[in-house]
Amino acid sequence: MRLPPFHYLAPRTHAEALEMMRRYRGKVRICAGGTDVMNLLRLRLLTPSYVMSLKGVAGLTGIKRRRGDFAIAAGTTLRDVEEAPEIRLSLPGVAQSAGLVAAPPIRNVATIGGNLLQDTRCLFYNQSELVREAAAPCLKQGGRVCAAVKGSKRCFSVYQGDMAPSLIAFGARAVLKRKGGGRTVPVEALFSGRGTRPLFLGDDEMLTHIIIPIPKGVYGSSYQKLRLRTGLEYPLISSAVFIGVSKKGEIDRARVVIGAAGPAPIVDGEAAASLIGRRPEEVNPEEAADHAGSIARPVDNLAMAGQYRKKMAKVFTKRAIEAALAALGKAGASW
Amino acid sequence: MVKMEKQRITLQVNGEVHEVYAFPNMTLLEVLREELHLTGAKESCGQGACGACTVLLDGLPVRSCLLLAREAEGRQVVTIEGLASGGKLHPIQEAFIEHHAIQCGFCAPGMILTAKALLDRTPDPTEGEIRRALAGNICRCTGYVKIVEAIKAAAAKEK
Numbered sequence: 001m002r003l004p005p006f007h008y009l010a011p012r013t014h015a016e017a018l019e020m021m022r023r024y025r026g027k028v029r030i031c032a033g034g035t036d037v038m039n040l041l042r043l044r045l046l047t048p049s050y051v052m053s054l055k056g057v058a059g060l061t062g063i064k065r066r067r068g069d070f071a072i073a074a075g076t077t078l079r080d081v082e083e084a085p086e087i088r089l090s091l092p093g094v095a096q097s098a099g100l101v102a103a104p105p106i107r108n109v110a111t112i113g114g115n116l117l118q119d120t121r122c123l124f125y126n127q128s129e130l131v132r133e134a135a136a137p138c139l140k141q142g143g144r145v146c147a148a149v150k151g152s153k154r155c156f157s158v159y160q161g162d163m164a165p166s167l168i169a170f171g172a173r174a175v176l177k178r179k180g181g182g183r184t185v186p187v188e189a190l191f192s193g194r195g196t197r198p199l200f201l202g203d204d205e206m207l208t209h210i211i212i213p214i215p216k217g218v219y220g221s222s223y224q225k226l227r228l229r230t231g232l233e234y235p236l237i238s239s240a241v242f243i244g245v246s247k248k249g250e251i252d253r254a255r256v257v258i259g260a261a262g263p264a265p266i267v268d269g270e271a272a273a274s275l276i277g278r279r280p281e282e283v284n285p286e287e288a289a290d291h292a293g294s295i296a297r298p299v300d301n302l303a304m305a306g307q308y309r310k311k312m313a314k315v316f317t318k319r320a321i322e323a324a325l326a327a328l329g330k331a332g333a334s335w
Numbered sequence: 336m337v338k339m340e341k342q343r344i345t346l347q348v349n350g351e352v353h354e355v356y357a358f359p360n361m362t363l364l365e366v367l368r369e370e371l372h373l374t375g376a377k378e379s380c381g382q383g384a385c386g387a388c389t390v391l392l393d394g395l396p397v398r399s400c401l402l403l404a405r406e407a408e409g410r411q412v413v414t415i416e417g418l419a420s421g422g423k424l425h426p427i428q429e430a431f432i433e434h435h436a437i438q439c440g441f442c443a444p445g446m447i448l449t450a451k452a453l454l455d456r457t458p459d460p461t462e463g464e465i466r467r468a469l470a471g472n473i474c475r476c477t478g479y480v481k482i483v484e485a486i487k488a489a490a491a492k493e494k
Contacts, residue, residue, distance in 0.1 A: 001381055002360065002365075003360040003361075003362070004337075004360065005336065005337040005338070005339045005358070005360055006337055006339070006359065006360055007337060007339065007359065008342070008359035008360075008403070008405055010405070031403065031406070034401055034402060034403060034406060035383055035398070035401045038362070038383075038400075038401045038402075038403075039382050039383065039401070041360075042381065042382065049337050051359070051360075051403075053403070053405065053406060055406055079395075102383075102471070103386070103470050103471025103472075104396065104449075104467070104468060104470065104471055105386065105389060105395075105396040105397050105398055105449065105471045106383060106398065106401075106471065108392070108395040108396065108397050109392070109397050109398075109401075109402065230470060231467075231469075231470025231471050232384060232470065232471050
């Protein structure tokens with residue numbers, strides 16, 4: 001199917017890109033790798049007047065190691081994130097997440113920024129116009145009721161990005177620029193929790209970098225993802241876990257983040273707190289994952305039933321905890 | 336409604352420079368098939384899930400249905416038509432024929448180009464590496480075993 005008509009913008013510099021975002025505010029969509037936005041265009045879920053390519057903008061790709069952190073430019077491909085030796089070594093959960101997105105040909109062009117800033121999805125929303133027109137518009141299409149949870153006034157569309165859970169687990173921050181200013185926020189603060197408009201992102205804002213602190217001392221991490229087909233699929237539930245151990249041998253830092261359970265990644269503070277203060281060998285991953293299973297409340301709006309995905313929230317969190325514990329003190333990512 | 340105008344797009348395909356006039360909303364797949372008449376890359380799912388439209392972009396397999404033609408400017412595009420040279424098939428193509436890895440043939444261009452990109456980087460891949468590299472390509476005839484065998488044979492021949 002043809003894409004809807006649009007004008008193509010090709011800025012050469014950051015400043016030009018930000019100026020275009022301001023000038024065409026609300027009418028322009030950014031195309032970085034394009035793998036996500038092209039499908040939304042094709043389904044007419046997006047019909048912008050302008051599509052702005054970031055291909056020619058200098059400085060929007062690459063990974064820089066700085067004092068105490070990494071700065072990953074938003075236009076860096078997921079393949080480059082997955083394969084960068086320094087990311088695999090220092091931020092294994094992040095490399096692992098990148099390597100589990102879709103399939104290799106997608107990762108060759110899809111970017112970390114595009115993956116992070118993707119829209120929420122739903123079986124009743126991500127459909128062709130023909131299918132959508134056969135029913136009353138859902139909340140995400142500007143209608144009055146949810147099509148997935150009949151009668152609900154709340155949108156249950158699901159954020160299915162693979163990068164966000166691991167980025168949040170590692171305490172990453174997003175650098176956003178707009179003409180004449182900018183802000184840097186923790187990645188979790190980008191999410192509104194509302195399915196209809198899931199990201200706190202201005203029409204004129206552009207994500208330029210993701211800053212990820214390099215954890216100190218001994219630590220381990222893992223990202224586990226449920227999907228129907230290993231080679232290609234969005235997560236149906238996922239879990240990212242980060243665990244750090246003090247010099248005394250006790251877990252002193254932990255983060256558990258559940259993905260694809262609702263409109264935003266869920267930071268499970270209680271599951272993380274249950275790990276802190278214990279020695280790694282004392283942790284019972286099944287028990288620690290209990291809470292994750294109870295706070296995830298997926299509904300029947302993706303390719304697997306909500307009840308099943310809820311059970312799997314616990315299973316995949318347990319696996320992520322086990323893998324993060326097994327990785328403690330071992331350098332590098334493996335999956 | 337946006338009124339678009341055709342724009343000049345310069346593409347390097349199979350080692351040749353082509354200038355075409357196309358609307359900005361045209362994908363690389365549409366330009367390859369409709370403007371350059373290179374019909375080896377196929378449109379199947381049209382959403383990046385099947386791999387039938389695979390081409391190589393700077394040596395890496397990508398979905399040409401998910402790439403605007405304008406995005407491929409300044410980069411090297413290789414389609415299945417660019418693999419044979421001097422009237423002789425590429426060794427991977429020959430291996431696909433020898434090992435009966437082509438049934439209906441619809442997925443074959445994508446499979447072969449994906450295999451080429453793999454063997455260019457990893458000349459002696461394990462079966463796991465082959466399967467992972469092909470994970471984004473669907474064969475609806477389900478001829479995967481033969482395809483994997485053909486790629487293994489092509490790798491062995493190149494040794």
